[in-house]
Amino acid sequence: QITLKESGPTLVKPTQTLTLTCTFSGFSLNSSVMGVGWIRQPPGKALEWLALIYWNDDKRYSPSLKSRLTITKDTSKNQVVLTMTNMDPVDTATYFCAHNGGSYWGAREIYFDYWGQGTLVTVSS
Amino acid sequence: DIQMTQSPSSLSTSVGDRITITCRASQSISSYLNWYQQKPGKAPKLLIYAASSLQSGVPSRFSGSGSTSGTDFTLTISSLQPEDFATYYCQQSYSAPPTFGQGTRVDIK
Numbered sequence: 001q002i003t004l005k006e007s008g009p010t011l012v013k014p015t016q017t018l019t020l021t022c023t024f025s026g027f028s029l030n031s032s033v034m035g036v037g038w039i040r041q042p043p044g045k046a047l048e049w050l051a052l053i054y055w056n057d058d059k060r061y062s063p064s065l066k067s068r069l070t071i072t073k074d075t076s077k078n079q080v081v082l083t084m085t086n087m088d089p090v091d092t093a094t095y096f097c098a099h100n101g102g103s104y105w106g107a108r109e110i111y112f113d114y115w116g117q118g119t120l121v122t123v124s125s
Numbered sequence: 126d127i128q129m130t131q132s133p134s135s136l137s138t139s140v141g142d143r144i145t146i147t148c149r150a151s152q153s154i155s156s157y158l159n160w161y162q163q164k165p166g167k168a169p170k171l172l173i174y175a176a177s178s179l180q181s182g183v184p185s186r187f188s189g190s191g192s193t194s195g196t197d198f199t200l201t202i203s204s205l206q207p208e209d210f211a212t213y214y215c216q217q218s219y220s221a222p223p224t225f226g227q228g229t230r231v232d233i234k
Contacts, residue, residue: 047161047169047214047225062222063126096168101180102218110218111159113180115168 002026004036004097004116011122012087018121022080022097026114029055029075035100036080037112038071040093048093052100052110053080060105087123094118127151127217131226137234140207146200146229148215153195157219160189160200163228164211172213173200205231 008020020038027034037052051071052060061069070083080097096118102109128151138144148158156176161169171180173189176198186203202209210233215226 046227047216049216049223049225060221064222098168101171101174105221108155108157108218108220109175110223111171111174111216112161112169113171113174115170118168 002099002114004099004114006095006097006116006119008095008119008121010120011124013125014088014123016087018082018084018087018091020082020084020095020097020119020121022082022116024078024080024097024099027099029053029073029078029080031055033103035104036073037098037100037110038080038082038095039098039112040091040095041118042090042093045093050084050095051082052105054104058105089123092121092123094120126222127154127220127224129215129217129224129226131213131215131229133229134227135230135232137232138205139234140205142205144202144205144231146213146231148198148200148226150196150198150217150219152220154217154219155195156191157217158189158191158198159216159218160187161214161216162209162211163214169214 004024034055038050053071068085098112099114101113158176160173163169176191177189191198212228
């Protein structure tokens with residue numbers, strides 16, 4: 001059974017760096033084709049894909065946020081970490097991590113079949 | 126980025142109704158289209174991947190299809206159940222970055 005859970009601060013100040021951790025079970029990021037992504041959703045708005053990391057440490061980022069995002073993995077802890085720099089109130093959102101149910105990026109099979117519960121991050125001074 | 130436009134934005138309907146939600150891509154995306162259901166305060170749930178493949182465990186009243194143009198897709202619920210009232214999102218993975226539609230809210234008439 002695959003499960004994921006996000007953790008991190010619920011409140012950050014503008015200009016600060018956000019660090020979110022996704023702790024998962026039921027699969028290994030050492031296994032071929034495995035990937036974990038991050039998606040966010042501002043209150044009352046649509047979903048926005050942020051980043052994805054694969055078993056081979058290939059990392060993909062949203063072009064509009066690439067300069068602010070870093071995604072890493074710790075396979076020994078079954079964790080994926082997302083950092084976002086220079087936080088702004090418009091970054092207020094629920095942040096989800098999710099398991100990529102498709103295959104590798106090049107195959108264009110990017111869909112998320114297991115999701116964490118999400119964590120609401122508010123950016124405010 | 127490929128823009129995904131869903132219609133309608135909202136839909137008031139009744140239990141037992143057959144409903145169709147449309148998702149249009151700004152360019153051809155072949156069959157790289159996925160559908161999710163989201164209930165308030167919950168994470169999205171994958172319903173359909175690759176335009177028409179039903180995710181394991183999803184009831185067969187949900188179905189997806191796409192046009193030969195690769196730009197128009199539909200999600201159909203054949204007989205709406207009380208637990209189906211939710212917001213539905215499409216998502217393309219043909220071209221980076223993956224992008225989502227703005228959502229279609231399905232509520233009770």
